[in-house]
Amino acid sequence: MSFIADTVLTEPSAMLDLGAAPRGFRGRIRGLRAFASGGLPAEELERRLLELGFVEGAEVELLHQGLFGRDPIAIRVDSATIALRRREAAAVLVEPI
Amino acid sequence: MNEMSAGLRDLRIALVGNPNCGKTALFNTLTGSRQRVANYPGVTVERKEGSFLSPGGRRVQLLDLPGTYSLRARSPDEVVTRDVVLGQQAGVAPPDLLVCVADATNLRLGLRLILELKQAGRPLLVALNMFDIARHRGIEVDVERLSALLGLPVVTTVAVRRGGTEALLAAIDAQAPASEAEAAWSAPDATGLRILQREADRILAAVVRVPDRRDAVTRRLDAVLLHPAAGLVILLMVLFLMFQAVFAWAQPAMDLIDTGFQALGAAVGGLLPQEGAAGLLRSFLQDGLIAGVGSVLVFLPQILVLFLFILLLEDFGYMARAAFLMDRIMGGAGLHGRAFIPLLSSFACAIPGIMSTRVIDSRRDRLATILVAPLMTCSARIPVYTLIIGAFVPDQPVGEGAWSWVGLQGLVMFGLYAAGILSALGMSFVFKRLLWRGQPTEPFMLELPDYKLPRLRNLALGLWQRAKAFLRRAGTIILSMMVVIWFLSSVPRPPEGATQPAIEYSFAYSIGQAVEPLLRPIGFNWQIGVALIPGMAAREVAVASLGTVYAVQDAEEDTAQLGQALAGRWSLATALAFLAWYVFAPQCVATLSVIRRETGGQRWMWFSFGYMLALAYVAALATYQGARALGLG
């Protein structure tokens, strides 16, 4: 299941997924596009991301990244800092601000 | 009993909230307990009960629960929380009141959980914790407005300060008797979660004013500590410093204890005659108690230095960062990123390490971590390592000038720790290939908490608890094993006119002789054989047993120190093989039983016992034969 806010549909070029974002990237979440990953079905990955605050409209900032393959990454979502892998972060669609 | 409370039954309250929001700190302050508090998510993994008397005179049964982001219960620790909150345990009614603890500096996810709990229809009371930090950072929360918007009573708390829970206590007393409403909760789907989070965000926007969303100190520290390259280097340096310190800082205190025990031994020796029944008593006190138990107690300072480091890292907030930095390396070995914290805790003891794997959702990932956790060098191995290193490795700096602060002994110690870590990674890689081929590791997601200054009281209490636990072990398991070892090595006494040393008539000698053929290929003598068997009860016992066996053997010579006794008797090859054995040595009985409990059966317990025994033997064999080939035999 995916959920994309309508603003996205009007200017799709500006969007990228959080898994591809560089360090220092700041943006706003426009939608989640979950897929099965690491043995979790798409629906479950989506719920886990939502539970950690990755909800449409939230502001995110990519604060840190690891050495190997720039992975994992630390994302600031509002008042929380969440560490995750780029692979799963790719399910979060963002628009730069 | 107070009249007010007459007729009222105990109030049952549970603490619920996100990980790391301060539930256990609140629990400790309210009940006077000393449960583990630390600055990373996932410290508490089981339910803990305590009780206190409210100011209104009501007896309250308080439950501390593992932290969670939702009631969906994905990992074993979260199952505990869900079952208590929803009253799903057989025969146990749900609590009368849920105190929802939320971190006032990081309200967003906590608020969503509160809204989810509200749907479950249980009586709720909201505690905005860490209010001191929020105030310090200039975060303003309109508590009354929040209470009105949520339709719930809201209080502010500072769990770590005396008097910081007054408002909470007052609110508990004001709580109306609980209704017996049924918990009606069903797991929210993605849409439900979105709706809840949006509502939480709306409320937040209305009641919270934040000058700066990020803690300035955390931001500055993370710029260095989470730097892709520098961060890894710093992590390595922290670990290296820790193992150096275990060796260097503890030495003066250890010498003091050692001198004390020697003086005690000499004093006892002077008081009692050597002959007859009194001689037997003298031997028991001198060789069994003082040489045996004393040889273990000497290591208390080292163990405390190690714990001090671990406690500092935990309280400071570094553990989650270490997990972040190590994630890819762990992943390469087939371990889950979250496995790093349990493995690091296993430096202290494998038991809490194995317990803390409960935060890992996937059973396979969890099992892999449990199987390799005992390979991490636990503090019980410190006595073994220190004894051998002290006896066989010269106490000198590694090099001149810039290297003069690095001791050779500390470096060898670090090498042994590294061997433990590498073998844990290697074995998990093998398990993943052999047992769980092609099954992916679950995603790594972990909240990184803000740094906090470690609290002196928490540190002191933590150290005191560890010291107490160590002394208790010395006084119970180790002491009783020592009595047995002393008995076996002193009885039967040699016949009149015996020509051999007395110990060669003892039971211990016979036992040692019986296992010696098995151990000869790995360079172990019969004394080591005798020490290995009780060493399974607790690893330090191996050292204590050697202390006793050699003390009985050398009764005539009044040997000063176990280390010297070994240096004179063991070849370097034997010493190295003994170290190699203990890198892998089968874990103590307590660890085995925790593995059985946590994996739900004997199978994995025997598996881990077997694979470690095999590894220990092979490693010792390779080391001994290799060293002999190099002419060190």
Ligand SMILES: Nc1nc2c(ncn2[C@@H]2O[C@H](COP(=O)(O)OP(=O)(O)OP(=O)(O)O)[C@@H](O)[C@H]2O)c(=O)[nH]1
């Ligand atoms: N300054 C301050 N620190 C607090 C307060 N409450 C808790 N802490 C600190 O916050 C950290 C987390 O506290 P815990 O009590 O372990 O948190 P928890 O909610 O039990 O965490 P889990 O067991 O992992 O779910 C510790 O370092 C505490 O010392 C508070 O009110 N003020």
Ligand SMILES: [Mg+2]
């Ligand atoms: Mg806790």
